[in-house]
Amino acid sequence: MTMLPENPSPKKLGLVIDLDICVGCHACVVNCKEWNTGSEGAPLSDINAYGAEQSGSWLNRIHTFEVTTEKTAQVVHFPKSCLHCTDAPCVTVCPTGASYKRVEDGIVLVNEDHCIGCGLCAWSCPYGAREMDPVEQVMKKCTLCVDRIYNENLPEEDRVPACVRTCPTGARAFGDLGDPESEVSEMVRERGGFDLMPEQGTAPVNKYLPPREKQHLIASDAQATETQAKNQAPDVAGFWGWVDSALAKLG
């Protein structure tokens, strides 16, 4: 049923992504693809994987942004996957009931056997969290590794989403964001965790933690000017100094 659950459980499983820590290595992307291509649904296919114009379905993507002010510039690596929204528009637009939100933990899933591949759920998602599989022609999305987190055949430390398990820097945390006492909720409180595009009214469960203020970015104008001056006129003596001035004269 594509109505959102009428009486959802207070449990809201999701991720907290720390933009201060992420180094943009794409390990989470690769492990996500690896795990989910072999899980219950159809494999995550690739078209022309080793040639020109490759395409394929992935459930997690890392964008890299540059955040600039008049004086400073900072690079922020930005992992993006399904945010398992509380008011998920992708669920209610689905005409077949294939797209649904689980009552017990709020995970948004697709029943691939009922998906007609119309793509409307992807149109309704502001975050680009859903991708059509180019071979299976059904909609693919993050399952929050529902086949890992409850899987008693796995050692306990592996019962977290593949992206969280694999992150070498610990930039991703998994937990119950509906429980104010949980570790992830505490992280969000302490670090000022935020929603993506709150104006879209989707009430995402996943939260992002902002990059911390960098000391070297608080450099004064004077310092910046000094550095600039140094870079412009390198003080080189001897032979290389002569080469430098000779080349400069040549124009």
Add this chain to the structure above:
Amino acid sequence: MRPAWSIIVFTSLSGLGLGMLFWFGLGFVTLTQPIDLLIFSGLALTAVIGGLCSSLLHLGHPERAFRALSQWRSSWLSREGVFAVVTVGVACLYAMIWFTDGQRSASIGMLLSAFSMITVWATAMIYGSLKTIARWYHPLTPWVYVSLSICGGLVAVVAWEQMMSGSPVLVELTTGVLVLAFVVKVIWWRRAGQSGSGSTPESATGLGAMGQVDLLMSPHTEENWLQHEMGFVVARKHAQRLSQIAVVLAFLLPLLALWSGVSWAILAIPFVHFVGIMIERWLFFAEAKHVVTLFYGDRH
């Protein structure tokens, strides 16, 4: 948004057919012999069902399309399917009763007119309910679809009447409807066309407090499905010229033909109008911007 031909044909052709059923239900169609009834309703139903079949071509799994009738409580796409099936059923019943009794049932006709416009409304709301596309998420969007559908149906009826009686009829009414549909569309272009999503790369990433956000590296070197589907930009350069062509074909030429009183020109009106509507529909998709492109370096 990428303008897929299957969707353009679906919305414009089924819109035309449902508009014909709207006027058919109101009894505006002159029938000189019983077989005319089957021909007119057959043409209208062919347009409606042809449009629906075209929409199936857009699906990854058309064989599962029947499942799309199940979620009418929340999904406009599902509602559109349900209303379309009901409308086709009512149209068949109405035509059958008219054919066998020799007299039309005004009440079933009213029902047919109502259901055909509710179906068009539902078609428009598939797009009009998407908050991610500011241009579509506007209260006028369904009114554009409904007025263009009524307009298309009427010009088809006018051509039909010309064929039946050999002289122009409904000239004033058709002029009024053409002008009204044109005005609604122009207001939509002005209002909805200018409306922004309110989202920016800063709100999309939540990093606005730190400064201006620009994409430094895309997650992938090649275009992915999201960009292919929602990052269509080819049309924007020619958008103004194309919208002028659409206005000329859909409204101006039909008006001139109507007032000229020339028989062949009036017979050509629905075809010229339909080509104009196809261009209008192509622009409806091609000009629409999706907020996901904000993650890929766009700034709306």
